[in-house]
Amino acid sequence: METSIDDLRYPVGKFSFRGPLSDEQIKDCISTIENFPPKLSREVIHLTDEQLDTQYRDGGWTIRQVVNHVSDSHMNSIIRFKLAVTEDKPTIKPYRENLWAELADGIMPIEPALKLIDGLHGRWVLLLRSLTRNQLNLTFFHPESKREMTLEMTLALYAWHCNHHLAHITELKKRKKWM
Secondary structure, three states: OOOOHHHHHOOOOOOOOOOOOOHHHHHHHHHHHHHHHHHHHHHHOOOOHHHHOOEOOOOOOEHHHHHHHHHHHHHHHHHHHHHHHHOOOOEOOOOOHHHHOOOHHHOOOOHHHHHHHHHHHHHHHHHHHHOOHHHHOOEEEEOOOOEEEEHHHHHHHHHHHHHHHHHHHHHHHHHHOOO
């Protein structure tokens, strides 16, 4: 059976938010973010340079770019959380992730990104667990989508983002029989 382009692009499905989240769903999202660094590391640390430089789909990023993208994206996310908690509906700064993925640090060895993700997620999880229900309802304005986003929705988005990119890697490894 042939895999569709949507299956390759969105192996865990497209993100959809059905809020408000229950306390259990919030805990699950935080747990996903907490457990992501060791899962990611286990999947990529033993890959060869040739494997790391394999695109997860035609026209997609390489595994190396995915790992480096995650560090960029999650750095931006924790900053967005902090801005929303400390400012009144801040406007966040979007970035061109496709162009960032082509920069020198987007194609460098993955070990520094894995260390960054591990440390960043440790800090992020501590912050996330400290947030009250009222704080999860705080918002920031995203100028690309032209809408306010709650931290609750952003939490769910980044739990999905972890699973999304992890599945890019695991599904490629299955297809290539690297497992």
